Amino acid sequence: MTSRQLSKLAARAGFWLLVALIVVVAVFPFYYAIKTSFTPSGDLFRVELWPTRATLANYAQIFSQRSFLQAIFNSILVATSVVFIALLLGITASYALGRVRFRGRTSVLLIILGVSMFPQVAVLSGLFEVIRALNLYNNPGGLILSYTIFTLPFTVWVLTTFMRQLPLELEEAAIMDGATPWVTITKVFLPLMWPAMATTGLLAFIAAWNEFLFALTFTLTDSQRTVPVAIALLSGGSAYELPWAPIMAASVVVTVPLVVLVIIFQRRIVSGLTAGAVKG
Amino acid sequence: MASVTLDKINKVFGSTHIIKDVDLAIGEGEFVVFVGPSGCGKSTLLRLIAGLESITDGELSIGDQVVNELPPRERGVGMVFQSYALYPHMTVYENMAFGLKLAKTAKETVHERVMATARILQLEELLERKPKALSGGQRQRVAMGRAMAREPRILLFDEPLSNLDASLRVQMRNEIARLHKRLGSTMVYVTHDQVEAMTLADKIVVLNGGRVEQVGSPQELYQRPATKFVAGFIGSPTMNFLPARLLGADATGCRIGATGLTELALPQDASGHAQGAALTLGIRPEHLRLSEAQGSEGFEIVNVEYLGNEVYVYLEPKEGETLLIQRGEAPTTWRVGQRVTLAPDPEHVHLFDAGGRALSVKAARAVA
Numbered sequence: 001m002t003s004r005q006l007s008k009l010a011a012r013a014g015f016w017l018l019v020a021l022i023v024v025v026a027v028f029p030f031y032y033a034i035k036t037s038f039t040p041s042g043d044l045f046r047v048e049l050w051p052t053r054a055t056l057a058n059y060a061q062i063f064s065q066r067s068f069l070q071a072i073f074n075s076i077l078v079a080t081s082v083v084f085i086a087l088l089l090g091i092t093a094s095y096a097l098g099r100v101r102f103r104g105r106t107s108v109l110l111i112i113l114g115v116s117m118f119p120q121v122a123v124l125s126g127l128f129e130v131i132r133a134l135n136l137y138n139n140p141g142g143l144i145l146s147y148t149i150f151t152l153p154f155t156v157w158v159l160t161t162f163m164r165q166l167p168l169e170l171e172e173a174a175i176m177d178g179a180t181p182w183v184t185i186t187k188v189f190l191p192l193m194w195p196a197m198a199t200t201g202l203l204a205f206i207a208a209w210n211e212f213l214f215a216l217t218f219t220l221t222d223s224q225r226t227v228p229v230a231i232a233l234l235s236g237g238s239a240y241e242l243p244w245a246p247i248m249a250a251s252v253v254v255t256v257p258l259v260v261l262v263i264i265f266q267r268r269i270v271s272g273l274t275a276g277a278v279k280g
Numbered sequence: 281m282a283s284v285t286l287d288k289i290n291k292v293f294g295s296t297h298i299i300k301d302v303d304l305a306i307g308e309g310e311f312v313v314f315v316g317p318s319g320c321g322k323s324t325l326l327r328l329i330a331g332l333e334s335i336t337d338g339e340l341s342i343g344d345q346v347v348n349e350l351p352p353r354e355r356g357v358g359m360v361f362q363s364y365a366l367y368p369h370m371t372v373y374e375n376m377a378f379g380l381k382l383a384k385t386a387k388e389t390v391h392e393r394v395m396a397t398a399r400i401l402q403l404e405e406l407l408e409r410k411p412k413a414l415s416g417g418q419r420q421r422v423a424m425g426r427a428m429a430r431e432p433r434i435l436l437f438d439e440p441l442s443n444l445d446a447s448l449r450v451q452m453r454n455e456i457a458r459l460h461k462r463l464g465s466t467m468v469y470v471t472h473d474q475v476e477a478m479t480l481a482d483k484i485v486v487l488n489g490g491r492v493e494q495v496g497s498p499q500e501l502y503q504r505p506a507t508k509f510v511a512g513f514i515g516s517p518t519m520n521f522l523p524a525r526l527l528g529a530d531a532t533g534c535r536i537g538a539t540g541l542t543e544l545a546l547p548q549d550a551s552g553h554a555q556g557a558a559l560t561l562g563i564r565p566e567h568l569r570l571s572e573a574q575g576s577e578g579f580e581i582v583n584v585e586y587l588g589n590e591v592y593v594y595l596e597p598k599e600g601e602t603l604l605i606q607r608g609e610a611p612t613t614w615r616v617g618q619r620v621t622l623a624p625d626p627e628h629v630h631l632f633d634a635g636g637r638a639l640s641v642k643a644a645r646a647v648a
Binding site for chain 1: 330332351352353357358359361362363365366367368369378379382383426427430
């Protein structure tokens with residue numbers, strides 16, 4: 001073996017070692033969370049890479065709590081509503097912003113972008129008053145409203161960019177065929193915008209599913225909470241015990257749907273996110 | 281089938297005046313072609329008729345109905361777009377049926393009309409395909425089918441062949457001509473290609489800078505262009521223009537002098553112009569005859585192009601930069617560097633005044 005071949009081999013080994021290192025750093029926390037979820041409470045503080053006495057007791061425990069099941073239901077309700085409303089408003093807004101020429105269009109787009117830059121905390125108290133005034137406190141409606149407000153700017157921007165790429169003549173052809181704007185959107189544009197809709201919809205879903213601050217602030221009772229808050233407020237046997245294992249089990253349970261969704265839509269996400277990059 | 285009447289149509293976009301006082305009458309069943317250089321407003325004019333743009337001023341009627349305020353679907357017009365603009369997610373059948381379904385046509389009628397249209401355009405085999413599985417020519421036919429399926433009163437074409445390659449363009453041009461004979465419907469066609477205009481049109485409308493330069497049959501436009509612009513735009517290779525002076529006018533016509541040419545007696549009526557007035561003499565390449573010059577007189581041949589069936593001879597002009605072109609039969613004995621004199625055929629000489637308007641031929645000697 002010549003020295004040249006050797007150095008080539010070494011470079012290769014070094015490359016894969018680096019890859020392995022990155023993968024371990026990125027994946028280990030998740031792996032440890034999953035591992036913990038299968039560990040009996042007594043073994044929690046024994047550091048080991050593989051649960052020696054695996055158990056499903058933690059899962060059984062969280063699923064036996066009615067409030068956790070209710071929280072999952074609330075999360076599904078809130079997240080799907082947010083996705084649905086955000087896409088509906090986003091697609092109609094993007095038609096207006098991407099297709100209709102009117103004075104102040106650019107300013108509207110910039111304002112939308114600007115609004116999305118505020119940190120959540122900055123609007124928390126104001127939003128709280130709005131939700132109280134609308135009588136939506138401690139109600140999934142309040143969460144749907146607040147999440148939609150924070151999701152819309154992104155949805156509108158992505159969809160507007162995508163809408164602008166659709167050829168103008170397509171819309172004119174639809175007009176010649178006698179289509180109203182609504183028919184043009186639903187029958188002509190929507191079928192062509194699925195990749196963008198899947199991307200923005202999924203990201204909106206994830207954001208709504210994982211949101212914590214608003215969910216904590218705008219709900220009061222167990223029956224109205226969403227999953228992130230429910231997990232954080234899981235209580236152990238005494239006030240001095242943090243039930244780590246059930247918390248991990250609950251986290252795994254609520255993350256699985258997201259992973260499944262991402263896997264289903266992953267090709268669309270990629271094509272949707274790069275849609276603006278190259279013409280085609 | 282319907283007539284279209286444009287009465288003092290104007291279109292203003294912001295501060296640009298795109299269409300200026302266009303008057304035009306399109307008869308029932310006529311094939312009218314709008315032609316002109318890019319930016320002349322021909323597409324805008326078509327879109328005004330379609331209803332895709334609003335008319336700033338003037339009156340547009342289809343049949344005897346004023347349609348200024350009607351949306352496209354109520355005007356009874358169908359349009360074929362330059363990029364076809366087929367709905368990519370629908371099959372050929374669905375593309376053609378879309379407009380009919382939106383018009384709430386009965387299901388059987390939709391099927392009947394789509395099948396009838398598909399038969400005319402030979403699309404029956406392709407009805408279940410999506411646009412991306414079609415060739416350029418097939419897409420073009422589907423685009424026409426979609427416009428035709430609703431049986432519009434007028435069919436509009438916006439540069440429909442410009443995306444096709446040359447041989448397919450000739451083929452589709454023929455198909456469109458045959459389609460017009462078969463359907464007999466009123467068609468308005470926009471192109472920048474004067475060959476398409478000449479071959480397809482019953483009536484050509486030449487537009488320039490938002491104004492109508494001339495309206496007429498292909499023969500009229502070719503033989504009696506009303507302006508220097510039309511003369512230069514129609515015909516390939518283009519008409520030769522030479523600066524000329526009016527030497528005198530009388531009852532039968534006028535006498536013209538131009539550098540490099542002998543004095544010409546022409547049938548044009550120049551009575552409105554002063555003696556010595558600057559005119560432009562126009563002559564088509566095929567109406568020039570060359571004869572060998574003596575010594576240094578005449579024009580020098582700078583290039584000879586052999587095209588198989590004919591020969592273009594390029595001459596160095598006395599004034600200006602545009603080469604003069606003579607079109608003759610092949611083969612030829614003319615060689616680069618030879619000097620020749622020109623003998624224009626007076627019957628085919630055009631005269632234009634300083635404003636570019638053609639001088640009319642005196643009735644007695646007018647070409648029949």
